[in-house]
Amino acid sequence: MDVRSQVAMVFHLDKCIGCHTCSIACKNIWTDRRGTEYMWWNNVETKPGTGFPTRWEDQEKYHGGWEVHDGQLQLRSTSKTKTIFNIYHNPSMPTMDDYYEPWTYDYQHLFNAPEGPDQPTARPISMVTGELIHIEAGPNWDDDLGGSPVYAENDPNLKGLSAEQRAQLSAVERLVFFYFPRICNHCLNPSCVASCPSGALYKRGEDGIVLVDQQRCRGWRMCVAACPYKKMFYNWNTGKSEKCILCYPRLETGQAPACFHSCVGRIRYLGVVLYDASRIEAVASSTDEKLVEAQRTLILDPHDPEVIAGARKNGIHESVLESAQRSPVYQFVKVWKIALPPHIEYRTMPMLFYVPPMSPVMSNQAEGTIHHNSEDLFHDIDESRVPLQFLANLFGAGHEGFVRYALRKQKAVRWYRRALTVGDVEMATAERMLREADCSPAEAEAIYRLTSLCTFDDRFVIPPMHREEAIQMLEDPLEHKQGAGFGFVSGPRRGT
Amino acid sequence: MTNPFVNQLLFAVVPYLAMFIFFLATILRYRLAPYSYSSLSSQFLENQRHFWALVPFHYGIVFVLTGHVVAFFLPQQILAWNSRPLRLYVLETTALVFGLLTVVGLLGAIARRLTVSKVRAVTNGFDWVVLAMLLAQVLLGVFVAIFHPWGSAWFAAAISPYLWSLVRFSPDLGYVAMLPVAVKAHIVLAYAIIGVTPFTRLVHILVVPNPYLWRRTQVVRWYRAPKEAA
Ligand code: SF4
Ligand code: SF4
Numbered sequence: 001m002d003v004r005s006q007v008a009m010v011f012h013l014d015k016c017i018g019c020h021t022c023s024i025a026c027k028n029i030w031t032d033r034r035g036t037e038y039m040w041w042n043n044v045e046t047k048p049g050t051g052f053p054t055r056w057e058d059q060e061k062y063h064g065g066w067e068v069h070d071g072q073l074q075l076r077s078t079s080k081t082k083t084i085f086n087i088y089h090n091p092s093m094p095t096m097d098d099y100y101e102p103w104t105y106d107y108q109h110l111f112n113a114p115e116g117p118d119q120p121t122a123r124p125i126s127m128v129t130g131e132l133i134h135i136e137a138g139p140n141w142d143d144d145l146g147g148s149p150v151y152a153e154n155d156p157n158l159k160g161l162s163a164e165q166r167a168q169l170s171a172v173e174r175l176v177f178f179y180f181p182r183i184c185n186h187c188l189n190p191s192c193v194a195s196c197p198s199g200a201l202y203k204r205g206e207d208g209i210v211l212v213d214q215q216r217c218r219g220w221r222m223c224v225a226a227c228p229y230k231k232m233f234y235n236w237n238t239g240k241s242e243k244c245i246l247c248y249p250r251l252e253t254g255q256a257p258a259c260f261h262s263c264v265g266r267i268r269y270l271g272v273v274l275y276d277a278s279r280i281e282a283v284a285s286s287t288d289e290k291l292v293e294a295q296r297t298l299i300l301d302p303h304d305p306e307v308i309a310g311a312r313k314n315g316i317h318e319s320v321l322e323s324a325q326r327s328p329v330y331q332f333v334k335v336w337k338i339a340l341p342p343h344i345e346y347r348t349m350p351m352l353f354y355v356p357p358m359s360p361v362m363s364n365q366a367e368g369t370i371h372h373n374s375e376d377l378f379h380d381i382d383e384s385r386v387p388l389q390f391l392a393n394l395f396g397a398g399h400e401g402f403v404r405y406a407l408r409k410q411k412a413v414r415w416y417r418r419a420l421t422v423g424d425v426e427m428a429t430a431e432r433m434l435r436e437a438d439c440s441p442a443e444a445e446a447i448y449r450l451t452s453l454c455t456f457d458d459r460f461v462i463p464p465m466h467r468e469e470a471i472q473m474l475e476d477p478l479e480h481k482q483g484a485g486f487g488f489v490s491g492p493r494r495g496t
Numbered sequence: 497m498t499n500p501f502v503n504q505l506l507f508a509v510v511p512y513l514a515m516f517i518f519f520l521a522t523i524l525r526y527r528l529a530p531y532s533y534s535s536l537s538s539q540f541l542e543n544q545r546h547f548w549a550l551v552p553f554h555y556g557i558v559f560v561l562t563g564h565v566v567a568f569f570l571p572q573q574i575l576a577w578n579s580r581p582l583r584l585y586v587l588e589t590t591a592l593v594f595g596l597l598t599v600v601g602l603l604g605a606i607a608r609r610l611t612v613s614k615v616r617a618v619t620n621g622f623d624w625v626v627l628a629m630l631l632a633q634v635l636l637g638v639f640v641a642i643f644h645p646w647g648s649a650w651f652a653a654a655i656s657p658y659l660w661s662l663v664r665f666s667p668d669l670g671y672v673a674m675l676p677v678a679v680k681a682h683i684v685l686a687y688a689i690i691g692v693t694p695f696t697r698l699v700h701i702l703v704v705p706n707p708y709l710w711r712r713t714q715v716v717r718w719y720r721a722p723k724e725a726a
Binding site: 080083087088089090091093094095096101126128129130131189190193194196197198199201202203204205206214215216217218219220221224234236237238239240492493494495496 | 529530531532533534535536537538539540541542543546547550551553554555613614616617618620622623695696697699700703704705707708709711713714715716717718
């Protein structure tokens with residue numbers, strides 16, 4: 001056992017209101033420089049939808065992540081030998097057209113336009129070339145377009161859904177969508193790191209944050225192709241790749257990352273988990289249906305004396321251990337099992353987990369009267385408006401069991417609380433539901449509290465990072481304002 | 497170019513000057529501005545023509561340059577290889593084919609930079625200087641290959657000894673004095689390219705990532721080294 005610590009995350013999708021505050025918080029801090037305008041280290045997608053970049057989940061096109069070949073874990077897009085031949089031109093590299101061309105408006109024209117019969121307008125101009133452009137896509141372009149034949153119907157996660165289910169997803173009065181906020185997953189088996197020919201990408205040993213060493217990146221762009229979540233971005237101006245840094249300068253000073261801090265729906269949780277680094281490769285090579293469970297076994301019980309001893313042996317600080325014991329992520333993922341990894345079949349072992357959203361059909365209308373379906377307890381989970389298979393393609397490598405388990409437990413908790421506070425539901429029924437959902441009243445209470453009543457300190461249990469001695473901290477933060485934000489004080493100028 | 501002073505300058509002074517600038521400036525740049533070392537790839541902005549230009553160019557130039565380096569280090573072996581005419585023809589033709597591949601790729605790259613507006617937006621003066629020098633150099637190379645054949649033989653017999661005399665700090669210009677003008681120009685332009693390299697994007701050649709081939713797949717950096725697992 002090789003015990004390491006990782007700052008892990010949970011996003012509770014049932015609470016996301018799709019306000020994009022998180023994206024804006026991130027953009028304002030990190031990606032408002034030339035060459036980064038098109039990047040969204042945090043973005044919020046409408047599901048079903050095509051996402052950003054367009055259809056990023058279609059690995060037949062993008063070749064991201066890992067696959068198992070004769071029992072061997074291999075990158076889909078590259079390998080050590082392939083790199084020699086593909087370094088001049090990366091065949092799996094997405095281009096700006098897969099994202100969008102950033103633009104601004106010619107505001108000066110509003111002031112300088114000669115007198116004429118019409119009001120002057122500010123026409124869009126490309127932020128790359130400065131020329132007038134015709135806008136064809138933009139950030140968050142398919143926002144709220146659930147049911148759209150252009151976007152929703154081209155979601156790669158619709159694979160395996162029956163024609164009926166697909167039709168139901170876009171039927172005018174029943175169409176349904178939910179939000180899917182995404183950042184880099186700071187994976188345990190990051191394909192971005194594994195693909196970098198320069199060794200510029202690395203995982204921080206102490207907290208597992210995945211970073212690009214900007215001084216060593218040479219713009220070979222293997223990582224952009226290799227990350228299956230398309231959370232590696234190429235800065236076309238400086239010729240370097242950039243990614244979400246989990247706001248490590250904020251974490252190191254005890255603050256939550258900007259997107260977490262600003263989250264309006266309070267859907268985001270962050271905390272340390274301890275994991276067994278010696279088994280990553282074995283777990284990542286498991287078969288599809290075992291992956292979710294196998295990844296859970298990587299995460300270790302921070303109260304287990306053996307784990308604690310292993311952690312101490314590896315130099316994990318007591319304060320980090322204590323933080324791991326209070327981690328909300330550990331509760332959601334390992335104890336309650338209601339938070340699931342996104343697309344675990346890419347085998348990067350993501351460390352961001354999602355509580356799948358509920359969309360049960362509570363009642364339906366027939367001949368003008370409303371019929372409640374709820375006596376059947378759980379049947380509505382299987383008849384969710386978002387088909388289980390769709391959620392399973394996102395969060396269970398195609399296997400519905402994990403998603404069903406998480407949704408049943410969530411529903412049972414609601415009924416239990418409803419029996420307690422509103423009283424229009426029989427407590428006996430609620431308790432039966434809890435039992436059937438593999439949940440005790442105490443657990444239900446804990447889930448309820450961490451979901452609904454959670455304070456800032458409940459959601460973000462940030463370990464002391466013990467990087468006080470880091471030299472960056474002795475420097476004037478204002479000097480960094482025009483810098484790249486990567487810990488060195490020079491402007492991100494393009495090399496010649 | 498028969499003037500001995502000019503000869504002296506071009507073939508005994510310029511090479512040292514170029515090497516001096518090259519080493520000093522690349523090392524300084526690497527230490528002071530490591531951020532500026534990048535391939536500055538523009539594939540993200542335009543994909544298709546990038547393939548048809550940059551792939552032939554790189555395959556061509558890598559092969560041709562390797563040929564020059566081999567001839568420099570192993571002149572005797574090259575001469576031995578060439579001792580049978582058939583093998584000489586094979587070598588010369590292959591080299592010419594790769595040279596032509598380089599020209600085609602380079603022309604494609606230049607055309608792409610001129611016509612794709614997004615790519616033009618990330619092109620600066622140095623890029624044009626580099627492209628112009630490379631084009632001139634590669635065209636000269638192909639010209640020499642066609643009109644002064646059996647270069648693989650006379651490179652080993654004349655250029656290699658000359659270059660080695662430079663390495664030994666006792667330039668022996670006897671070897672170069674008799675060379676055709678095109679060859680001389682090719683040599684001088686090579687020095688010029690070496691001299692400007694540190695100020696251009698060409699530095700990416702120096703940071704070609706060979707350690708990738710033998711490093712461990714995953715990279716972890718510790719702020720404090722972890723205690724050795726007992
Ligand atoms: S999500 Fe992508 S960029 Fe982030 S660690 Fe995983 S593979 Fe790397
Ligand atoms: S800020 Fe929170 S609630 Fe709003 S879109 Fe982002 S994740 Fe969802």
